[in-house]
Amino acid sequence: MEKKKDDYSFFENVFEVVKLIPVGRVTSYGAIAEYLGSKGSARMVGWALISSHIQNKNIPAYRVVNRNGMLTGKQHFATPNAMQENLEREGIKVENDQVVDFKNLFWDPRKELA
DNA sequence: ATCCTGACTTGAC
C-alpha cells in the first residue's frame, strides 16, 4: 500500500463500508465501488478486501459477494468453507456457493447508508 | 517503464 495523500486510501474506505454491513446481510463489490465513487472499478474493492485479510481490524469480507450473489472470494479465505460457514452462522443460507434469496438480503450502501 | 493479472460489472452477439 502507499501512504497516499492526506486522506484515507481507497482501501480504508472499503473497509469502513464493509464493516458497516449489517449482520445477516450481504452486498456486492460493485455497490461498494459505486458508493465510493469508483463505479466500474469493482475489482479494486475485491483487491482491497485481499489486503483486508492482513488487516488487524475485523473485516467481514465474507459478507461481500459478487453481483450474482456467488461466493467468488471464498478461495481467498483461510479455508474455502469459512465464507459459507460464516454466512450461515449469521442466518444467511448458502447453496452451491451462492447466497439464497440474495436480492432480499442485498444491502446497498448507496441506498441504505447513503 | 511495460505487461499481466485480479474477491467484478456491463454491454454486445
Next chain:
DNA sequence: GGTCAAGCCAGGA
C-alpha cells in the same frame, strides 16, 4: 436468455 469480450484501477514482476 446464455456466452464472450471489453473496461476498470492498482500492484507485482
